[in-house]
Amino acid sequence: MPLLELENLQKDYGGLRAVDDVSLAVAEGAIIGLIGPNGSGKSTLINLIAGSAELSAGRVIFAGEDISALAPDAVFQKGIARGYQEPSLYFKMTALDNVLLPVKGQRGEHPWYAPWRRYWQRDEIKHAEAAAAVLDQVQLRQRFDTLASDLSGGQMKLLEIARCLMGKPRLLLLDEPTAGVAPKLAYDIFRQIARLRDDYGITFLIVEHRLEILFDFADYVYVMHLGNLLAEGGVDEIASDATVREVYFGD
Template structure:
């Protein structure tokens, strides 16, 4: 394990009846790095990120974020501690504009004090700060020119970026991305991975990515965990992992 990971799992296990979905899984995410989890269908990737995100409770092991054991915390509590995630299908308010979608979480994420709500000038100042930050994030993702467009008008890839923009408004430490390139044309898929690379530098965010489109993702990530049958069978730099015999075996089924 690299020094001082911001997120890691320790011997995580999960069963569904007689099926072992995760068997002593150890993964870690280092600060400001793009970490990729790969593996064929049924290898345990989705179960792993659902355990990390708090949707599933592991049968054994633990999940640690920034030095704190979060294994028993619900998703919303993990979110407040800086762990966010996206889903394969973006969760958007399609009747709202791009900007409105980005601003929606701010009224929920921050606990407003009664005095600030009563003092309208202070509230308007805070809203102005929210809007400025929203445009900063939209510019980083090349969505600022679409700020007033309905979310329903966006392409599938742009919707994924908009969901990411909304998450970034809460200033997370780690974002788990579930198939961010699924259904996206190759040109935009490369752009999305490029944006992630920029975001880690610009905003200091770390990413844990589950993705099947390895031809694109492997060009951008820093570290890879390969899974097969609920276990991590290889880990390391992308070039080394794809050449690992266990990874070749898992994908080619030899």
């Protein structure tokens, strides 16, 4: 059974069909690429899976369960975390605090418990340890005290991934994880992604426009064009597919 199955997904924005009858499967432990020209519906597809856009038709099945109607928060609880095309960080906060943000139900924030330190201190220490561990996973631990605004573009992307890891996701949806990152660091980000897959079994669905990097790491690739699935296959197959080359490179 695939970890994620999309069945005939459709998304209409008024008269525009941004996603048109897309079905695909993501195997557990795979790194899956999602490519296609600008405006082909890639980000919309990610939003549909994450619950941040409502489906016009179709079903999203995760670990055998229909999660089509769930809100983003509930999707996250199920084990799907997502990164954004623009890193959505709190730039005036430290790397550590950015990672701690998604932790829910912190007792120290509850007005009843806040005055009684011993009720929440142990929780705080536990959360901080978990946060340090995920910073470690993306090799940002040395930077825990750095303001997000002082990180490099690549480190910001890694910090966003670290924040996703706090939810202990089974599936990570990444929208252009190397956007605006220097080439050497872009490779680095993908190396870290591959390591997270190898060491923790996390599955990745990655929208990426830097094909030369993606093709070094992806197990399988889906190609979108005008809201439709144009092609799918292994890296070699996709790289040499005439239709893909035509819409992608215009040759």
